[in-house]
Amino acid sequence: MSPVVVRILRTTRAQIAFGAIAVLTGGAVLAPLIAPYDPIAQLDLENLRLAAPSMRHWLGTDDLSRDLLSRIMYGARISLAVAALSVTLSVVCGTAVGLAAGLGGKTVDALLMRLVDTALSVPRLILLIVVLAFWSQISIPLLVVVLGLTSWFDTSRLVRAEVLSLRERAFYQAAVAAGAPTARMVRLHVLPNVAGPIIVAATLGIGQMILVEAGLSFLGIGIARPTPSWGRMIAESQEVMVNAWWTAAFPGCAILVTVLAFSLLGDSLRDALDPRA
Amino acid sequence: MADVLVDARRVTRDFRSAGDIFRRPQTIRALDRVDLTVARGETVAVVGESGSGKSTLGRILLRLLDPTDGTVNFDGVDVFALKREPLRQLRRRMQIVFQDPYGSLNPRMRVGDAVGEPLEIHRLAAGADLERRVRDLFAEVGLDPSYVGRFPHELSGGQRQRVGIARALAVAPDFVVLDEPVSALDVSVQAQVLNLLADLRDRRSLTYLFIAHDLAVVKHLANRVVVLYLGQVMEQGPVAPLYDAPLHPYTSALLDAVPTPDPDATREQTTLRGDIASYAGVGCVFAPRCMHQKKDDRCFSERPALRPFAEQRMAACHYADDPAKE
Structure with a gap:
């Protein structure tokens, strides 16, 4: 294993985060093989509605007699895939815009940053609701693209700020004095030095994105039914959760654990990527 | 003078602080019509306090920064007229060593x-x-x-x-700007690095522009010293006479600031008071902090020109006495 990975795994915090993410990802990837039931099958509307957690249904069932554990495992596939892909898209866009603003000169910088300011002044959820209102059916690729393209603004600012401070550093000036062309400057002197903050922001961003996706599903503008999604599982449990706490508690726990795990991982990465550590 | 390698004329650089709704943008003149020539093989020291414009000058010579006004010629070529490719070729011949050994390496x-x-x-x-x-x-x-x-x-x-x-x-390279190369180092290490720089210069026949904030460090390395204050040249000349009999009161003050290794030695000090401040635009830039006995109203109303003295020295002080004439 590379020294960085070893260094990251040195702390208990990182081990817990890694473990949680491994379990979540494993459960999501292997869901078709290990999930005890079909996540959308209504098992027995007569006898199994809102069954409490038991040996047969570890996390209980919902009011359509569907197995909650299976639904959470399948829901993880959606949540994790959408979050990971949209964060990737967002990081690529944000980095490109941030580099352009930081290196492109005053006019380019001013134009791009005013654009970002404008975008940031619109509340994220409102923006998403408005954009998603154009489609009647929301597919996974559509959701990824919309989430990715509406979340790079912060990253672009982060990258721009890092680039501007790098440009003042003596080693940057030394490379300019050596006659390094722009492409080389970006590849060797800029990207390696902004990679750390970007990776940390992306990791923390995955947790955020899971919350946003859950929020959208909760509001009924997520992935089309009947694909299970953590946010909508909570939404659907609203009327029954007083009598059947498990219908809201377990999907909520799934969100909590996932967001927390990525958050802890992000913090660990930040510490581990510091070359002086 | 021998073969001129670097020839800077009337180099001026303004920095503008960004204004906003509440503050007007301010212009700070970091360099004010500075002339500087460096002959091939020569080591010229540029000395001044923080804010005197010495690093700005070094960066302009290498075109790491654009001047507001003035020209820089390197080996007869106008550095600021060059297009990308010839500039890249020229960059091979001029290099820089930075002060901060932490920040200067990726x-x-x-x-x-x-x-x-x-x-x-x-x-x-x-x-x-x-x-x-x-x-x-x-x-x-x-x-x-x-x-x-x-x-x-x-x-x-x-x-x-x-x-x-x-x-x-x-x-x-032919020409190296040393931007306070030893200021951040321990004293024992400073001497080693200074010796290394001297050896390299002799071995590779380099031309140096040595930027420093005190006169002690440059004494053994430089041939000529240029003293800057608030972006203007106060005095310049060969090392030996400048150290023995400074013409400008600012040079005297800088020399007095050099610590003496003997703790019992009592010395006359013309300690500088106050900090480097801004220049009102009239009179001598140094006048507010000047300790010269003859300081008078003229110092506050008329800017002293940089005028020549014996032994190829120059100073910008109304009351500088030429030691050679006495």
Whole structure:
């Protein structure tokens, strides 16, 4: 294993985060093989509605007699895939815009940053609701693209700020004095030095994105039914959760654990990527 | 004078602070019509306090910064008229060593790669040849060649500064700007690095512009000294007479600030009071802090011209006495 990975795994915090993410990802990837039931099958509307957690249904069932554990495992596939892909898209866009603003000169910088300011002044959820209102059916690729393209603004600012401070550093000036062309400057002197903050922001961003996706599903503008999604599982449990706490508690726990795990991982990465550590 | 390598004329640089709704943008003149020539093989020291414009001058000479006004000629070529490719060619011939040995090296680049980078950029070496030349450069600046694979944070300040020097020398430049190369180092290490710089100059017949904030450091290395204050030249001349009998009261003050190794020695001090301030635009820039006995109203109303004295010296003071005439 590379020294960085070893260094990251040195702390208990990182081990817990890694473990949680491994379990979540494993459960999501292997869901078709290990999930005890079909996540959308209504098992027995007569006898199994809102069954409490038991040996047969570890996390209980919902009011359509569907197995909650299976639904959470399948829901993880959606949540994790959408979050990971949209964060990737967002990081690529944000980095490109941030580099352009930081290196492109005053006019380019001013134009791009005013654009970002404008975008940031619109509340994220409102923006998403408005954009998603154009489609009647929301597919996974559509959701990824919309989430990715509406979340790079912060990253672009982060990258721009890092680039501007790098440009003042003596080693940057030394490379300019050596006659390094722009492409080389970006590849060797800029990207390696902004990679750390970007990776940390992306990791923390995955947790955020899971919350946003859950929020959208909760509001009924997520992935089309009947694909299970953590946010909508909570939404659907609203009327029954007083009598059947498990219908809201377990999907909520799934969100909590996932967001927390990525958050802890992000913090660990930040510490581990510091070359002086 | 001998063959002129660097010739800067009336170099002026303004910095504008960004204004906003509440503050007007302010213009600060970092350099005010500075003339500077450096002959081939010569070491010229530029001395002044923080804010005197000395680093700005060094950066302008290398076109790391654009002047507001004025020209810079390097070996007869107007540096600021060059297009991309000829500029890249010229950059090979002029290099810089920075003050801060922490900031001057990319923390994510192995020091061997940092030294080899200028060679790669100018396609002077590649592969095994590049590796060999980097190791030779390490040896030349007194570093163990086995350090090539290390990262900057694994080296001491003095070692990092040697890496910075090796990187500057990699492309065999004619002219090197040394921007306070020893200011951040321990005194014992300072002497080693100064000796190294002197050796390299003799061995490679380099031309130096040595930027420093005190006169002690440059005494043994420089041929000529230029004293800057608030972006204006106060005095310039060959080292020996300038140290023995400074013409300008600011030079005297800087010399008095040099610590004496003998704790019992009592010395007359013309200590500078206050900080470097802004220039009102009329009179002598140094007048508010000047301790000269003859200081009078003229100092506050008329800007003294930089005028010539014996032994190729110049000073900008109304009341500077030419020691050679007395």
